[in-house]
Amino acid sequence: MKNTDFEHLYNQLREKYERHEKIIVQAYSSLKKKEQQLKEINANLECKQKELEEINNELYKNNIINQNNNIELSRALSQLKETQSQLVQTEKMASLGILTAGIAHEINNPLNFIMCSHTGLTEFFENSSYKTDNHIKFLLDSLKEGVERTSSIINGLNEFSRNTETTKEECNIHKIIDNCLTILQHTLKHRVIIEKQFYPDNIIISGNSGKLHQVFLNILTNAEQAIENKGNITIKTSITNKNITITIADTGKGIDKAHLKKITDPFFTTKEPGKGTGLGLSITYNIIKEHNGNITFNSEPKMGTEVKITLPIK
C-alpha cells in the first residue's frame, strides 16, 4: 500500500468516525432530552397520583360523613315524629282541659241550685211535722246523693284533664284509680268485674296528677278493650321499701309475644283504625319515666295481661 492510499483510507475512516461520533453525540443529547422529559412526566404523574389519592381520601371521608349524616337524619326524623305525636296529644289534652273546665263550671252552677235547695228543704222539714217522715228523708237523701255523685264525676274529669307541668302535686293513687274507674263506668258496667286489692291506707306520692290520671286511664282502657265478652280486672296496690307498686291484671285476650316488645313504640297498634292511635302506651311509658318509675308487661295470649307500675314515694 502506498502512503497516499493509506492517507486516503485514514481520511475516509476518520470522516466516518467523525460522522458517527456526531450522530452518537446527537443521539445521546436527544436521549438525555428524552430522559429529562420522562423524568418530568414521571414527576408530573407522581404529583397527579398524589392528588388523586388525596381526592380519594376526601371522597372516602365524605362518604363516612354522609353515612353518619344519614344515621343522624333518620334518628332526628323519628325523634321529630315522636315529639310531634306528643305535641298533638298535649294539644288534645289542653283542649280537653278547657272543655271540661267549661262544662264543670256550667254543671256546678245548677248543682249548686239543687244543693242549696236541698239544704233549705232539709231545714224546713226538720222544723215541721214531717221531721220523722221516712219518705221525705229518702227523697232528700236521694237529692243529695245525686248531687254528690255528679259533683264527684265533674271533679274527676277536672283532675284528669288538668294541664300543668309540675311533678310536685300531691297525688292520691287510690283516688286517681277511682276517678278513672268512674270515667270508664259506662264501658265496664255489667261486663267487667273490678276487683280492688288496695293497700289499707291512702298512698300519696308527689307527681303530676293529670298525667297520672292519663296513665291509669290508658292501662284500664286497654284492659277493658282486651276483654271481649265478660271478664275481670284486678287492681292491686302495695308499698315496698321506697316504692309503690300498682298491678293491673285483666283476663282479656293477651298480647302476642312478637308484639310485646313493640307495645310502647309510638304509633304501634293492633286495634282497628279509629279505635287506637298507637300512642297510649308510648305516652304512658314516657309519663312513668318522667316520674322516675318503671312499667313492665307480662302477657299470655288468651289468658290475659298484667301491667306492673312502680313509682318512687318521694
Next chain:
Amino acid sequence: MTEHRPKVLYVDDEPINLKLFEINFRKKFDVITANSGPEGLRILENNSVDVVISDMKMPEMNGVTFCETAQKKYNHIRYYLLTGFDSTPEIEEAISRSIVKKCLRKPFNKYEIEEVIQN
C-alpha cells in the same frame, strides 16, 4: 247583750244562687246580695259588711277583680270566692297575695260557708 250577727255580702250573677244563699243563711247572718261586682261595690259604700263571698265568673268584673277593688277601700272585710271552677292560676295568685282568704267550691257546703263566716 246580744251577739253580733255577722253581715255578709254575697255576689253572683245568677239570681237563683242569690235567692238560695239568702234563704239558707238569713237565720244566722244578715245577708245582702248583689248581682255584679259594680253593684257589690255600691252596696259596700253604704253598708258595714264583715264578710264578702263572691262568684268568680261574672260579666263586667270577675270575682278576683271585684275583691281586689273592694279590698283597697275596705281592708277590714274578709273576702272569699265561691265558684264552680277548679282553681285557676288567677285564683291561686289572689290567695297568695291575700286578696282572697280561700276559694270555696260549688255545689256549696252549708257548714263550710257557716264556718268561714263565723271565723
